[in-house]
Amino acid sequence: MVDIDEEVINICRRFLPSFHQNSFDDSRAELHFTDARKYLEGSEDKFDVIIIDLADPLAKGPARLLYTQEFYQIVKQGLEPDGIMSVQAESAGWTELQNFTAIANTLKTVFPIARPYLAYIPSFNDEWGFISASENLDPAKLAPEEIDARISTRISKELKSYDGLTHFLQGKPYRATNESQTNDSNVHLFHYSMDKRNPRQYRKLKIKLQKSK
Template sequence: MDDDSEREPCLWITEHLTPYGTVSHGVKQLFASKQTKYQSMIIADIGPYGKALVLDGRIQTTTGDEYLYHEPIIHLPSLLHGGPKKVLILGGADLGAAREALKWKSVEQVVVIDIDGDVVELCAQYLPEIAQDCSDDERCKLIVGDALKYIDETDETYDVIIGDLTDPIENGPSIELFTRSFYEKVKRCLNKSGVYVTQAGTISLREEKVFPRVANTLKTLFKEVVPFSSFIPTYGTPLGFLASSDSKLVTKLTADEINEKLDSDLHNGRETLKFLDGTSFLGLLGLPANVRASIQSESTVYK
């Protein structure tokens, strides 16, 4: 008899990267399926990448490769800042970003705000490997609420703000969180030397042109915008990020300098990281020439 692990799945999760291309993952076991107030969600075992959170048919994170997303989105802007004390995470129901932020010795407070309480609850139940013990850390505060409303109403300011958001698809439900009007509100919540970072969709320009447009939108507000990217296998396409600030963001560092900073500023240093070190940090910044050129020539601004 064949081993169950070798049987071809009878259920597949398929995402369209373009009208002509897809990425598919077979489902080994389904743990949860629910229509929340805001979106459809699934938590399933997809084999080699472990358990996955799927929202509106798109994989958001998996236990197998989440660190390729969470380590860059937290540690690159934190390194550029130098020593963040207060971190705000917009989205981030799985708490993977919060887990990484809490590794910084300088961090005194991490606030996570996600609109969907059902996703928060089911992530805690089925994906504890991602959050680990950060929900028990007194520095971490989780709010179930509207990130846009929070940004509108809060008087708090932060050293690093993370846009751990769903994909910026033109005419999609989250595109308002990638507009100049939203970024103006985010900027108001940043300290003078603060850094805002957001995931901004694929850097594969044959698939989608949003990344350079989000970059150009941020450039209308911030003096410094640093693009970087990471390849997360389950997404099937290289993901782009943008770090923005009105302070000088120094990226011309050596691998040794970055390693020294990580070892001195993180609890347990680089031993606590799976992906990021000096060499991979520099690799994240090495975008292809055509992507850099596209950012330079882009004129669209999401208002």
């Protein structure tokens, strides 16, 4: 696990034991407190799976350069030939598709296979987007029965949300993507700005995304 903020991990260790269930102390776990891009650039390891759960691509945020073609190229180089990556891709709600589609199309410029999917997140009260990308593995080609069989052979307890049918919760409206892409010099960003008319209120400002050349 790579995280840039050691203090947050320490707080989670102390106050959220029901969430992590002592996973940080598992003998198989390695913790690295550094920038994820820097870590992958300096690592010679190859991974079967890379799961990326980042903060939003805020204009001056620490994660903004982890949503680009250049970073996804680094991720691709860090994967085994049959490896796969998964990334959270912002809201996939009907009125908030721009971020989701920008990330999807950026991944499609790097990986031959990029499959968007979504899940309802109760705490967000929203459909949230995710994207799996790979050089060779296509998760859409797995049959529901095969997924259920794999789960049953590897996990003894019943999962609360994932099974063979959940795997294919990829509604057609969410598969349609626009032409937006991002690279290091053209990052799709949004940020919050104080509303001058009411200093106690913040309004969401979106920076118009331009196509990469």
